[in-house]
Amino acid sequence: xxxxxxxxxxxxxxLCLFTVISAKAQDVVIPVETKDxxxxxxxxxxxxxxxxxxxxxxxxxxxxxxxxxxxxxxGTIGSYNNAYTSSGTRNLLEPAIAVTHADGNKSLxxxxxxHTVTKIxxxxxxxxxxxxxxxxxxxxxxxYQTYYNEDxxxxxxxxTHHEKKDVVLNKYASANLxxxxxxxxxxxxxxxxxxxxxxxxxxxxxxxxxxxSKLGTRADLFEPPVFMVSLNKPAGEDEGEVMYGNLxxxxxxxxxxxxxxxxxxxxxxGINNFAADYVLKPGVEFxxxxxxxxxxxxxxxxxxxxxxxxxxxxxxxxxxxxxLTLLNNWESTYFDFNEPKLAGLLKDTKKLGVDMFLLDDxxxxxxxxxxxxxxxxxxxxxxxxxxPNDIAYLVKxxxxxxxxxxxxxxPEMVNPKSELYEKHPDxxxxxxxxxxxxxxxxxxxxxTNPKVQDFVFGVVDDLFTKNPELAYIKWxxxxxxxxxxxxxxxxxxxxxxxxxFALYKVLDRVRAKYPKVPxxxxxxxxxRVDYGVLKYFTEYWPSDDTEPVERIFIQWENSYFYPALTSxxxxxxxxxxxxxxxxxxxxxxxxxxxxxxxxxxxDELAFCQNAVATxxxxxxxxxxxxxxxxxxxxxxxxxxxxxxxxxKTSAIMFNYLVSTRYHAGSSAIKLKGLNPDxxxxxxxxxxxxxxxxxxxxxxxxxxxxxxVGVNPDVRDGRASVLIAVKExx
Ligand code: DGJ
Numbered sequence: 001x002x003x004x005x006x007x008x009x010x011x012x013x014x015l016c017l018f019t020v021i022s023a024k025a026q027d028v029v030i031p032v033e034t035k036d037x038x039x040x041x042x043x044x045x046x047x048x049x050x051x052x053x054x055x056x057x058x059x060x061x062x063x064x065x066x067x068x069x070x071x072x073x074x075g076t077i078g079s080y081n082n083a084y085t086s087s088g089t090r091n092l093l094e095p096a097i098a099v100t101h102a103d104g105n106k107s108l109x110x111x112x113x114x115h116t117v118t119k120i121x122x123x124x125x126x127x128x129x130x131x132x133x134x135x136x137x138x139x140x141x142x143x144y145q146t147y148y149n150e151d152x153x154x155x156x157x158x159x160t161h162h163e164k165k166d167v168v169l170n171k172y173a174s175a176n177l178x179x180x181x182x183x184x185x186x187x188x189x190x191x192x193x194x195x196x197x198x199x200x201x202x203x204x205x206x207x208x209x210x211x212x213s214k215l216g217t218r219a220d221l222f223e224p225p226v227f228m229v230s231l232n233k234p235a236g237e238d239e240g241e242v243m244y245g246n247l248x249x250x251x252x253x254x255x256x257x258x259x260x261x262x263x264x265x266x267x268x269x270g271i272n273n274f275a276a277d278y279v280l281k282p283g284v285e286f287x288x289x290x291x292x293x294x295x296x297x298x299x300x301x302x303x304x305x306x307x308x309x310x311x312x313x314x315x316x317x318x319x320x321x322x323x324l325t326l327l328n329n330w331e332s333t334y335f336d337f338n339e340p341k342l343a344g345l346l347k348d349t350k351k352l353g354v355d356m357f358l359l360d361d362x363x364x365x366x367x368x369x370x371x372x373x374x375x376x377x378x379x380x381x382x383x384x385x386x387x388p389n390d391i392a393y394l395v396k397x398x399x400x401x402x403x404x405x406x407x408x409x410x411p412e413m414v415n416p417k418s419e420l421y422e423k424h425p426d427x428x429x430x431x432x433x434x435x436x437x438x439x440x441x442x443x444x445x446x447x448t449n450p451k452v453q454d455f456v457f458g459v460v461d462d463l464f465t466k467n468p469e470l471a472y473i474k475w476x477x478x479x480x481x482x483x484x485x486x487x488x489x490x491x492x493x494x495x496x497x498x499x500x501f502a503l504y505k506v507l508d509r510v511r512a513k514y515p516k517v518p519x520x521x522x523x524x525x526x527x528r529v530d531y532g533v534l535k536y537f538t539e540y541w542p543s544d545d546t547e548p549v550e551r552i553f554i555q556w557e558n559s560y561f562y563p564a565l566t567s568x569x570x571x572x573x574x575x576x577x578x579x580x581x582x583x584x585x586x587x588x589x590x591x592x593x594x595x596x597x598x599x600x601x602x603d604e605l606a607f608c609q610n611a612v613a614t615x616x617x618x619x620x621x622x623x624x625x626x627x628x629x630x631x632x633x634x635x636x637x638x639x640x641x642x643x644x645x646x647x648k649t650s651a652i653m654f655n656y657l658v659s660t661r662y663h664a665g666s667s668a669i670k671l672k673g674l675n676p677d678x679x680x681x682x683x684x685x686x687x688x689x690x691x692x693x694x695x696x697x698x699x700x701x702x703x704x705x706x707x708v709g710v711n712p713d714v715r716d717g718r719a720s721v722l723i724a725v726k727e728x729x
Pocket of ligand 1: 361
């Protein structure tokens with residue numbers, strides 16, 4: 001065996017409970033292994049930490065030390081594969097970190113010091129690598145937390161210094177990856193209100209492609225911080241190598257994809273440094289948000305199942321628990337309601353058979369009643385004209401109808417026409433010397449101010465204290481931040497970053513007191529969806545666009561990154577599709593309704609009631625099962641997706657017509673994820689009253705269903721078809 005192999009010190013997350021490794025630097029090779037993959041870091045003789053590999057695991061761990069010499073990471077001006085590229089010294093490509101030291105010097109050269117591996121449990125390990133500058137008392141710890149079975153890694157950095165005065169962080173990324181492949185295809189998203197998650201896929205060429213946000217809050221209105229990169233060729237659903245990433249940050253983010261002169265993909269993900277130089281005091285630790293990623297060599301389907309099971313097991317609140325079906329009143333009443341009207345809606349909630357009634361915007365404000373979106377936001381006192389008997393009455397009425405009660409809030413925001421604005425103009429984000437700018441007639445509160453944090457926490461706490469049986473909150477956030485300026489912050493350039501930390505601080509307090517209560521994350525539609533904030537929520541609102549054909553596309557793209565039980569899908573009156581189609585589309589995630597139940601014809605109501613019952617029968621498959629995308633709506637007349645329970649004994653298949661062409665329809669669609677040796681019974685679900693199914697109930701082997709497939713007979717007149725797949729008894 002080559003002597004250098006013997007000298008190579010291999011330390012993977014699999015090795016030890018807690019180990020500090022400080023060996024001869026040139027001997028250190030650090031593989032970060034998960035079930036199928038390895039990310040390999042290596043220390044050079046001059047103590048630079050490089051990333052040398054990201055791909056399928058090798059059988060012989062000793063061979064990780066031989067990878068670097070096979071690859072070309074260098075060009076005329078040095079190596080490009082630093083694991084956390086510093087700025088102002090040797091590396092002149094895009095940096096992960098740039099600083100201005102206390103003395104004004106802007107150079108940084110981070111060198112490896114040591115690393116530790118902590119085994120948190122059988123699945124989770126944390127690798128921490130300490131880097132230090134040789135001239136300045138400035139250090140960074142890189143953290144890689146692996147989730148072995150899920151093939152997922154979360155990466156973040158902790159930055160600190162002991163210089164004589166403050167240091168300014170000009171850039172402070174969470175992660176800096178270097179990936180070697182024969183080509184890179186980036187799929188990313190753009191959008192706007194009611195047009196979220198519009199995908200674009202492109203080959204990455206030399207130079208830098210950046211996706212980012214500078215909106216402050218509602219930060220992913222135009223671009224969300226999720227993406228996928230296919231390696232070597234665009235990945236398919238079940239083949240090809242593909243990486244998914246999400247910056248767990250609910251504010252300005254920046255993700256750079258740089259194809260360097262040696263053809264590597266350098267990926268740098270973190271808080272956006274736009275107008276956000278961060279002033280860091282000596283001795284204080286700055287912890288960046290986490291960047292979560294997964295890699296699959298079996299295509300987009302496996303990558304999304306990795307991320308979804310990680311999210312259910314480790315990230316979202318109650319990921320393995322149930323969800324509440326609901327009736328919401330936003331589109332059925334808007335701001336126009338009163339007690340008798342709501343009492344009627346509570347009865348409708350029961351009639352429909354869903355678990356909860358959700359009261360939306362418009363229940364508060366007295367001096368400036370919230371009768372439209374121009375006034376009252378910030379005044380969280382019940383509007384006495386609409387609700388003379390307070391929220392308590394509605395909670396009581398809900399109980400009498402045997403349903404739960406939930407409520408909408410938007411606690412980070414204020415209308416200028418409000419008592420809150422009159423009392424606390426200094427709590428509002430605005431430029432003191434410039435005219436105010438509004439989005440939806442409102443401004444954002446300055447959460448960096450601890451008094452504002454107390455106020456926002458108080459809005460939630462007050463509701464739960466006064467109404468202990470309140471079952472659910474929808475937390476909205478409709479405005480971006482114009483005129484970024486805080487009357488509280490000493491360093492204005494810390495503001496954008498501190499705003500998000502402050503939001504998380506408030507949500508931490510909410511969760512400390514109310515650990516499990518379901519919260520829906522809404523942001524004028526899907527303007528704020530990422531794993532940084534989903535950690536506090538049970539579900540999110542993907543878009544205000546509930547036209548069901550559009551929704552298929554939005555829900556489809558979200559499904560790559562987020563589990564179905566987090567996607568709040570409401571049946572509304574948007575568009576011209578019949579009720580069956582609208583309900584069938586909403587059922588592929590977390591089912592809710594926002595229609596006037598009283599306007600449904602008897603057969604429509606009966607259909608909805610049966611659909612709710614069917615949803616309850618299959619909710620375990622949808623919420624906690626494995627998701628398989630069968631036919632992409634962008635490439636086929638018919639979109640098809642299925643969910644299989646872990647035991648592979650029960651599955652549900654959703655099929656939707658997305659083309660209006662004359663002969664558009666389905667043929668056989670191959671199922672996935674079943675047991676080839678089991679027999680399954682196929683039958684149609686959600687058949688509209690008075691209609692006959694064209695799918696004869698029959699038994700097939702799993703092998704048949706996955707090789708030949710099943711034709712759901714989707715066509716004009718049968719535009720949505722749901723199929724039950726049950727192990728034959
Ligand atoms: C925007 C949300 O996306 C809607 O669902 C609704 O809650 C309104 N805000 C209420 O103002």
